[in-house]
Amino acid sequence: MFAVVVGGGKVGANVTRSLVAKDHEVTVVEQERARADALEAEFGHRVVHGDGTEMYVLELAGIARPPDLVLALTGDDEDNMVIAQLARERYGVEKVIARVNDPRNQEHFDLLGIAPTVCPTQRIMSLIEHEVPEHDLVHLLELRSENLEIIEVEVGARCPCVGTPVEELGLPAGSRLISVVRDGKAEIAVGETVLEPGDQVLAILEPGRESEVRRLLLGR
Amino acid sequence: MAPMNAIIVGCGRVGSALAQGLADDGWKVVVIERREDALTRLGEGWRHPFVLGHGMDSHVLERAGIADAEVLIAATDGDNTNLVIAQVATKRYRVPHVAARIQDPARAEAYGDRGFEVISPVRLAIDGLAAWARAARPAA
Numbered sequence A: 001m002f003a004v005v006v007g008g009g010k011v012g013a014n015v016t017r018s019l020v021a022k023d024h025e026v027t028v029v030e031q032e033r034a035r036a037d038a039l040e041a042e043f044g045h046r047v048v049h050g051d052g053t054e055m056y057v058l059e060l061a062g063i064a065r066p067p068d069l070v071l072a073l074t075g076d077d078e079d080n081m082v083i084a085q086l087a088r089e090r091y092g093v094e095k096v097i098a099r100v101n102d103p104r105n106q107e108h109f110d111l112l113g114i115a116p117t118v119c120p121t122q123r124i125m126s127l128i129e130h131e132v133p134e135h136d137l138v139h140l141l142e143l144r145s146e147n148l149e150i151i152e153v154e155v156g157a158r159c160p161c162v163g164t165p166v167e168e169l170g171l172p173a174g175s176r177l178i179s180v181v182r183d184g185k186a187e188i189a190v191g192e193t194v195l196e197p198g199d200q201v202l203a204i205l206e207p208g209r210e211s212e213v214r215r216l217l218l219g220r
Numbered sequence B: 001m002a003p004m005n006a007i008i009v010g011c012g013r014v015g016s017a018l019a020q021g022l023a024d025d026g027w028k029v030v031v032i033e034r035r036e037d038a039l040t041r042l043g044e045g046w047r048h049p050f051v052l053g054h055g056m057d058s059h060v061l062e063r064a065g066i067a068d069a070e071v072l073i074a075a076t077d078g079d080n081t082n083l084v085i086a087q088v089a090t091k092r093y094r095v096p097h098v099a100a101r102i103q104d105p106a107r108a109e110a111y112g113d114r115g116f117e118v119i120s121p122v123r124l125a126i127d128g129l130a131a132w133a134r135a136a137r138p139a140a
Helices: A010-021 A033-046 A055-060 A077-090 A103-111 A120-131 A210-218 B013-024 B036-042 B058-063 B079-092 B105-110 B121-134
Strands: A002-006 A025-030 A047-049 A069-072 A095-099 A137-143 A148-154 A175-182 A185-188 A200-205 B005-009 B028-033 B050-052 B071-074 B097-101 B117-119
Touching: A002 A010, A002 A077, A010 A025, A010 A033, A025 A033, A033 A047, A055 A077, A055 B105, A069 A077, A077 A095, A077 A103, A077 B079, A077 B105, A103 A120, A103 B079, A120 A137, A137 A210, A148 A210, A200 A210, B005 B013, B013 B028, B013 B036, B028 B036, B036 B050, B058 B079, B071 B079, B079 B097, B105 B121
Parallel strands: A002 A025, A002 A069, A025 A047, A069 A095, B005 B028, B005 B071, B028 B050, B071 B097, B097 B117
Antiparallel strands: A137 A148, A148 A200, A175 A185, A175 A200
């Protein structure tokens, strides 16, 4: 595979090293002179020094071939958006992965149809939700293009769903329980499953159904 | 032309002069700028609102009244920032007249057909200087 990595900071350099170790052909574009020199000491001819949002620089990196994959990994979201758009729309690159630095910019990436994206801050926040049990409803996974999300709730002793079979909970359309973990053992949730206190329940639902599902299961 | 609601993003040399010019024409102009000190470029007589913040921040755009804006000009010193703001204004907020200042002529050309105006000062300088040079005649 031939990949062009734009942005040679910590993320870009580590990704480049990992791809090279897997014997992929890689070029990495870095704007800062000192940083590019440091990269060149390690990656030699694979380094292109220049602004990766300038088209002639991207072309020096081989974007016109085009590569199998372009990774927009700079520390600036506006740069990553433009790199992703140029790669796909100007050079016909089929696979583009973009880094989102500020999670507030995710909506702009989505608006411009840039996917997949990776947002480390968002990932860390999801892990915090998962690890710190102060939230009763945890977002486990967002399936952005499918418009679905997977959540986890823990059933408490005084939750309204305790003792009621799943089929009688009156869950809204666009939501479904997937599984129940009880005493460390997971079971698929079916219509007859009766929820008990301490159950960890996974549910899949359309974004926006959360408050209904929360109310039915947790009563708040 | 009737006075319009305009948002200018970026209060540098271009943005501030543009804002003052349109305000003198009687337009309702709102300026968005990230650095407070740049707003001094608007001069003591500036009587229109400005919003302190980043033009890629939706809350900032909304506070500047993007829902009612008829014109938005992205004139920050970052080409890519301007490209993103112009696309957000066009695609998300449906601002009818949007322009972006793009220094790099190649990127200006690549984004020339996306429903907003692209003005490249570098392109204008190249074209102007080339026309001037071509009009020169040998000294008699």
